[in-house]
Amino acid sequence: MNTVEFHHVTKKRKDFSIENLNINIPKGYITGFIGPNGSGKTTTIQMMMNILQLDEGNIKLFGTPHKDHTIKQRIGFVYDDLYMYEEFTIKKMKSFIAPLYNTWNENLFQSYLAKFELPTRKKLKKFSRGMKMKCSLLFALSHEPEFIVMDEPTGGLDPIFRRELLDLLQNLMVNEDQTIFLSTHITTDLDRIADHVIFIYQGKIILQQSMDDIKGQFHVIKGKRDMIDADTKELFIGIQNTEVGFSALFEGNPSIFNTFGNEIVIDHATLEDIMYFMTRKEN
Numbered sequence: 001m002n003t004v005e006f007h008h009v010t011k012k013r014k015d016f017s018i019e020n021l022n023i024n025i026p027k028g029y030i031t032g033f034i035g036p037n038g039s040g041k042t043t044t045i046q047m048m049m050n051i052l053q054l055d056e057g058n059i060k061l062f063g064t065p066h067k068d069h070t071i072k073q074r075i076g077f078v079y080d081d082l083y084m085y086e087e088f089t090i091k092k093m094k095s096f097i098a099p100l101y102n103t104w105n106e107n108l109f110q111s112y113l114a115k116f117e118l119p120t121r122k123k124l125k126k127f128s129r130g131m132k133m134k135c136s137l138l139f140a141l142s143h144e145p146e147f148i149v150m151d152e153p154t155g156g157l158d159p160i161f162r163r164e165l166l167d168l169l170q171n172l173m174v175n176e177d178q179t180i181f182l183s184t185h186i187t188t189d190l191d192r193i194a195d196h197v198i199f200i201y202q203g204k205i206i207l208q209q210s211m212d213d214i215k216g217q218f219h220v221i222k223g224k225r226d227m228i229d230a231d232t233k234e235l236f237i238g239i240q241n242t243e244v245g246f247s248a249l250f251e252g253n254p255s256i257f258n259t260f261g262n263e264i265v266i267d268h269a270t271l272e273d274i275m276y277f278m279t280r281k282e283n
């Protein structure tokens with residue numbers, strides 16, 4: 001079952017387009033959304049959240065068209081920046097936001113407030129970037145949404161809170177069967193917590209798989225340069241040559257390299273390796 005489905009979504013901008021985008025965000029899992037700068041992550045999230053119009057196609061959330069107002073109650077959206085209500089304090093913001101949600105949980109709000117160590121009487125415009133992110137999280141989580149969407153949530157956070165946030169997200173999954181979708185450049189965060197990964201590049205999805213499949217299927221192969229000829233080159237996705245050797249991404253069963261013995265090294269590919277090699281130009 002999917003919490004979100006994109007069907008043949010198209011969005012054309014002046015110098016950028018997303019064409020025929022089909023993605024599924026499975027219910028009850030953490031899905032990471034990765035891609036280099038300008039690949040279309042924020043555009044995709046804004047279309048999902050009905051902030052940006054689609055040109056073609058359709059999006060369903062909880063099986064309902066994404067423009068249906070009633071679904072907002074069920075979503076917690078964490079922006080990479082808080083650009084509204086900058087003159088407000090947390091106290092004042094709560095007086096506006098809490099009544100909008102039937103599921104507002106005041107005890108949960110108070111416990112996150114204490115955990116995030118945020119001041120309630122300071123204007124938001126005086127918050128640091130990390131504090132704004134925590135504030136955005138505080139409001140998104142306190143109405144116990146079924147679906148949490150985060151655009152670059154860990155960007156402005158110090159490493160200690162980032163780790164705490166990842167633990168918190170993982171605990172939400174254990175206890176409450178929520179669905180989480182987060183875009184990030186910090187792929188090591190996803191190596192730790194994601195169940196599924198969607199990789200967008202130049203407006204196209206180039207990978208949409210479970211982490212288990214990714215770990216089983218992608219390897220980085222390192223060896224001597226003389227191993228690379230026209231035939232072996234075909235085996236790899238992106239090759240990086242160095243003075244003495246090469247490293248390259250391989251998709252499939254790496255046992256085909258067994259004949260090379262200890263002349264090559266085979267490692268599981270990280271998400272960073274996959275991003276790097278899949279978007280790499282020839283050298």
Ligand SMILES: Nc1ncnc2c1ncn2[C@@H]1O[C@H](COP(=O)(O)OP(=O)(O)OP(=O)(O)O)[C@@H](O)[C@H]1O
Binds near residue numbers: 013014037041044
């Ligand atoms: N308001 C806009 N009008 C026109 N083009 C835009 C607008 N916002 C973004 N774009 C373009 O759309 C493309 C995708 O941008 P988007 O912000 O979706 O990428 P992203 O993957 O989120 O990037 P980043 O990782 O840098 O945040 C870029 O080429 C960008 O210049």
